[in-house]
Amino acid sequence: MFRNLVLSAAGAAVIVCLAIGLLQAFTTEPLILHAEVFEKAGEATAAAMPADSEHAAGVAHDHATAAWEPSDGFERTAYTFLADLLVGLAVSLILLGAMVAKGDPIDARRGLLWGAAGFVAASLLPSLGLPPELPGTPSADLLSRQTWWLGTAAASGVGIFLLAYGRWWLRLTGLALLVAPHAIGAPAPPSQEAAYPAGMAGEFVIASVVVSAALWSLSGLASGWLYARLSRSG
Numbered sequence: 750m751f752r753n754l755v756l757s758a759a760g761a762a763v764i765v766c767l768a769i770g771l772l773q774a775f776t777t778e779p780l781i782l783h784a785e786v787f788e789k790a791g792e793a794t795a796a797a798m799p800a801d802s803e804h805a806a807g808v809a810h811d812h813a814t815a816a817w818e819p820s821d822g823f824e825r826t827a828y829t830f831l832a833d834l835l836v837g838l839a840v841s842l843i844l845l846g847a848m849v850a851k852g853d854p855i856d857a858r859r860g861l862l863w864g865a866a867g868f869v870a871a872s873l874l875p876s877l878g879l880p881p882e883l884p885g886t887p888s889a890d891l892l893s894r895q896t897w898w899l900g901t902a903a904a905s906g907v908g909i910f911l912l913a914y915g916r917w918w919l920r921l922t923g924l925a926l927l928v929a930p931h932a933i934g935a936p937a938p939p940s941q942e943a944a945y946p947a948g949m950a951g952e953f954v955i956a957s958v959v960v961s962a963a964l965w966s967l968s969g970l971a972s973g974w975l976y977a978r979l980s981r982s983g
Contacts (some may be wrong), residue, residue, distance in 0.1 A: 753979040754849070758841035761971035765837030769964050770830055776956035778829075780949060781883060782821075787945040788885035840965060841972040843867065848973070855980075860973020861966060866913070868965035870905035873958065874927065878935030881957035885944030889936035901930035 819825045844863045848855045875898050882888055904926040911923030943950065 750849070753976055754842070754845050756979060757972045757975040758838055758845055760975045761841040761968055762834050762837035764971045765841070765964060765967050766830060766834040768967055769833050769837065769960060772960055772963055773829070773833075777953065777960055780953045780956060784883035784885055784945045784949060784953075790944075836964065837968055840864075840867070840968040844965075844969045845972050845976060854977075855973050856977040857970050857974035860969035860971070860976075862969070863973075864965040864967070864969020865962075866909050867906075867969065868962050870909050871902045872961040872965065874905045874930075875901045876954070876958060878931055880950075880954045883943070883945060883949060883953050886950070887938040887940045887942060889938050893936040897930065897933075897935050901935075904930055 819828045844860060844867060845855065847867075848859060848863055853859060878901065879894055879898055888894065908923040908926035911919045911926070915923060
């Protein structure tokens with residue numbers, strides 16, 4: 750079984766990587782590149798503004814300690830491909846592991862259903878409080894956002910499971926788990942002023958949600974189909 754799980758997840762990861770990479774090239778990637786133009790222009794303007802020596806030293810220090818990023822072109826494409834491959838592998842393993850733990854037969858249909866549930870729990874519901882962000886978007890503290898996102902994804906996953914398989918009182922508990930993170934509220938950004946035109950944010954949120962839905966659904970579909978094929982042939 751373990752061999753089939755690993756091979757199914759690896760095969761699904763390749764399929765997902767190719768499909769998602771192509772989808773990103775026409776949806777999220779152009780928006781990210783466009784937003785980076787505004788972000789870098791804003792940084793250049795801020796650095797060129799008159800300032801005292803202490804502020805200038807701080808700007809220089811920020812530029813010196815800026816996070817590394819791949820250069821545009823082949824290097825960026827290669828890292829994006831690798832990231833998509835690893836994410837596809839991780840999501841496929843998570844979905845296959847969940848299906849094995851549940852004990853139901855694994856096939857393409859069930860894989861698709863589990864993938865859709867994973868999308869809702871790990872992407873759609875958390876994005877209601879913390880929508881996907883373009884470069885140059887003001888945001889709250891990273892640790893606070895990560896904590897809220899992980900808590901929301903975990904609560905949503907358990908909530909969906911209870912709604913699907915629990916008794917009526919467990920379904921009420923599941924519903925409460927879906928609502929609780931949003932009642933608490935996500936960490937608020939320090940401001941709403943972004944470096945890019947406001948309309949780009951909405952486009953990016955929609956594009957990101959579409960990509961995420963494709964990622965989870967295709968991971969479940971492909972891994973379930975491959976696992977069923979390998980199990981029959983084995």
